Amino acid sequence: MPHTMVMTVIGKDRTGLVESLSRLIAENGGNWLESRMCRLGGEFAGILRILLPRDREQALVKALQALHSEGLTVIVRPDEVPCVAGETKRVLLSMTGQDRPGIIYQISAALASQGINVEELESECFCAPMSGEIMFQALARLQVPGSCKMNEIRRELEEIGSELMVDISFNEE
Numbered sequence: 001m002p003h004t005m006v007m008t009v010i011g012k013d014r015t016g017l018v019e020s021l022s023r024l025i026a027e028n029g030g031n032w033l034e035s036r037m038c039r040l041g042g043e044f045a046g047i048l049r050i051l052l053p054r055d056r057e058q059a060l061v062k063a064l065q066a067l068h069s070e071g072l073t074v075i076v077r078p079d080e081v082p083c084v085a086g087e088t089k090r091v092l093l094s095m096t097g098q099d100r101p102g103i104i105y106q107i108s109a110a111l112a113s114q115g116i117n118v119e120e121l122e123s124e125c126f127c128a129p130m131s132g133e134i135m136f137q138a139l140a141r142l143q144v145p146g147s148c149k150m151n152e153i154r155r156e157l158e159e160i161g162s163e164l165m166v167d168i169s170f171n172e173e
Contacts, residue, residue: 002051004033004079007064011072013044020067021048021074028060029053036120049079087146090173091116092139093157097166099125099136106160107140107168114153117143136166141173 009021018037025032030052037046052060057076064074095107108118123138144153154170161168 002031002053005030005050005052005057006077006079007048007050008075009037009044009046009048009072011044011067011070013039013042014071017044017072020070020072021064024060024063024067025050025052028056028063030056030060089144089146089148089150091142091144091150092169092171092173093142094140094169095136095138095161095166097136097161097164099134100164103136103164103166104138106164107157110153110156110160111142114148114156115145116148116153119143 007021011017022032030050033049033051035046035048037044037048039045061076064076067074093107095103097103104121104123111118118140120141121138122140123136126135126137127133128135144150150170150172157168157170160166
């Protein structure tokens, strides 16, 4: 009987890295379901979810461990979806402003204090076209408990944004 597994992958970026992973998964009867992967600096990092026959799990794990000699670290875990009590809302949070230390910390601390889970987070720094200032931009997908008061969360995030001089947009999907 097939089951789902989640894998994290990190190592020096190189041509053929994704092919190596996908070949081993296919050779062991696995199906690549979804993934998020990227290169940051010279490193490649990713997370992926696969469907795999239970009797092939050990063989795949052993094959993936062999990639360590090529500078790739792979961790495989069963996909255990946590049970979320009550209803939740999906919300998109975007932030743009002049870069400074602590932006992610202050925003994530406010979210965590309200029981809000950050499901996805993408961020980058870039040079502003006219001024050349270093700008920060982030987009987060959040899981908000139904018990949270959206107006209170929005107000708290706007206060933090004002303090940090970061534009914050908080919208339900």
